[in-house]
Amino acid sequence: MVFDFERRQRIAILGGGPGGYEAALAGAQLGADVTVVERAGIGGSAVITDVVPSKTLIATADAALAVAEAGDLGVQFYAKGDSGRPLKPEIAINLLAINKRLLALAGQQSEDMRSSLLEAGVRIIAGHGRLEGEDAVVVSTGPDGTDFDRIEADTFVVSTGATPRELPSARPDGERILTWKQLYNLTAVPEHLIVVGSGVTGAEFASAYMNLGAKVTLVSSRDQVLPGEDADAAKVLEKVFKRGGMKLLAKARAEKVENTGDQVVVTLADGRTIEGSHCLMAVGAIPNTRGIGLEEAGIQMTESGHIRVNKVSRTSVPNIYAAGDCTTLLPLASVASMQGRTAVFHALGDTAFPLEERKIASNIFTNPEIATVGWSEKQIEERVVDGEVHTLPLASNARAKMMGVKDGFVKLFARTGSGTVIGAVVVAPKASELIFPLSLAVERRLTVDQLARAFAAYPSLAGSITDAARAMHHVQG
Numbered sequence: 001m002v003f004d005f006e007r008r009q010r011i012a013i014l015g016g017g018p019g020g021y022e023a024a025l026a027g028a029q030l031g032a033d034v035t036v037v038e039r040a041g042i043g044g045s046a047v048i049t050d051v052v053p054s055k056t057l058i059a060t061a062d063a064a065l066a067v068a069e070a071g072d073l074g075v076q077f078y079a080k081g082d083s084g085r086p087l088k089p090e091i092a093i094n095l096l097a098i099n100k101r102l103l104a105l106a107g108q109q110s111e112d113m114r115s116s117l118l119e120a121g122v123r124i125i126a127g128h129g130r131l132e133g134e135d136a137v138v139v140s141t142g143p144d145g146t147d148f149d150r151i152e153a154d155t156f157v158v159s160t161g162a163t164p165r166e167l168p169s170a171r172p173d174g175e176r177i178l179t180w181k182q183l184y185n186l187t188a189v190p191e192h193l194i195v196v197g198s199g200v201t202g203a204e205f206a207s208a209y210m211n212l213g214a215k216v217t218l219v220s221s222r223d224q225v226l227p228g229e230d231a232d233a234a235k236v237l238e239k240v241f242k243r244g245g246m247k248l249l250a251k252a253r254a255e256k257v258e259n260t261g262d263q264v265v266v267t268l269a270d271g272r273t274i275e276g277s278h279c280l281m282a283v284g285a286i287p288n289t290r291g292i293g294l295e296e297a298g299i300q301m302t303e304s305g306h307i308r309v310n311k312v313s314r315t316s317v318p319n320i321y322a323a324g325d326c327t328t329l330l331p332l333a334s335v336a337s338m339q340g341r342t343a344v345f346h347a348l349g350d351t352a353f354p355l356e357e358r359k360i361a362s363n364i365f366t367n368p369e370i371a372t373v374g375w376s377e378k379q380i381e382e383r384v385v386d387g388e389v390h391t392l393p394l395a396s397n398a399r400a401k402m403m404g405v406k407d408g409f410v411k412l413f414a415r416t417g418s419g420t421v422i423g424a425v426v427v428a429p430k431a432s433e434l435i436f437p438l439s440l441a442v443e444r445r446l447t448v449d450q451l452a453r454a455f456a457a458y459p460s461l462a463g464s465i466t467d468a469a470r471a472m473h474h475v476q477g
Contacts, residue, residue, distance in 0.1 A: 012153035017044025019159035019323030023340030037129035056102035131293035162285035162325035170257035197282035311354030371435035374423025419476025
């Protein structure tokens with residue numbers, strides 16, 4: 001047998017979302033021959049129908065809230081009437097224009113990503129792909145599913161994402177019973193939006209539509225909003241929601257949702273009913289792993305259909321990797337991107353750092369935002385890890401006072417004795433930006449004293465991070 005050591009390594013990627021996109025760029029950077037198969041468009045659901053449009057909607061809602069609360073800062077808006085007297089204007093929300101803008105922005109982001117791949121020399125095939133054993137991908141490219149393209153490769157990356165979960169008793173119809181993908185078809189702010197599910201997706205959209213002026217009812221099957229998240233953060237958010245007029249129903253499981261023509265009726269397990277104009281079903285997601293040849297290739301999966309991967313995103317088949325929401329890791333775009341890069345680096349023999357779930361920084365884009373990294377306070381209380389906790393309310397921060405920020409805190413976790421930063425929670429405006437130095441501290445195992453020695457501008461919200469670190473000086477013995 002003669003080996004061709006000069007041949008470029010071939011990588012085939014199923015799915016062009018954040019995981020597939022980053023895997024493709026990494027492969028091209030390392031000189032591989034890369035092919036991406038994507039049916040919806042580069043960026044996948046994350047860019048086209050999920051992360052980009054939803055966060056754009058949330059940013060718009062935050063802007064509307066800022067205008068509404070500007071009076072607290074002494075900023076007043078008036079329009080002069082016919083008599084010359086000033087008339088206080090009302091804030092008008094043009095949801096049709098908002099949705100048109102966010103979908104255009106998502107489309108542009110997808111096109112920018114496509115251009116980046118093409119410039120890097122990546123081949124893009126539009127179609128539905130499936131694995132053919134361990135050696136090839138077969139792509140259906142024709143409109144009727146009859147045209148096929150077969151791609152042989154040395155390494156495969158599966159990054160097919162996930163789809164909103166649907167309940168048999170609450171089938172989305174795209175008109176009044178909606179998934180998060182269908183919200184952007186609305187032309188006006190719902191009169192009364194019932195959100196079923198108080199996880200990240202449900203909380204984010206409930207927050208956004210409340211700030212856009214809708215009456216919102218949030219149905220939670222658990223005893224708090226954002227079950228599994230930091231309890232203090234959840235309490236702050238619940239306080240903000242109630243202050244904004246949202247109705248929270250805890251320990252209430254939705255049994256059935258009906259579209260009656262001019263409204264929706266949500267029936268709870270205890271027999272109660274809620275009437276509203278629209279209902280958002282935010283009850284989780286299902287991985288897009290059926291019918292793409294995973295089982296036939298011998299890839300191990302969970303009962304839920306998620307692909308089992310190790311810390312370098314490798315599946316049970318040595319030359320097949322997986323990244324993103326179709327895997328067993330946290331369903332975050334940033335995680336998918338890191339998995340995609342790590343998979344290709346490992347496959348091509350480059351330096352690959354194993355992913356550690358406790359080092360993943362995540363953010364919930366409510367108002368205020370909630371960002372976390374590392375170990376949790378619950379794990380410290382349960383003695384899973386030995387550490388101490390310090391919480392610093394934002395109310396003591398000078399910049400927060402200037403901005404009129406009423407809610408939030410910085411919470412640090414440090415290991416007793418060494419003072420090593422092992423986790424953090426930030427509840428604040430733009431917590432997604434503030435969590436980065438804390439994520440870096442967890443990644444590099446910085447101590448609270450080292451964190452405190454770094455300069456933060458004054459005044460700044462980031463100053464609360466160094467203030468909290470200074471307050472924990474005693475932890476480092």
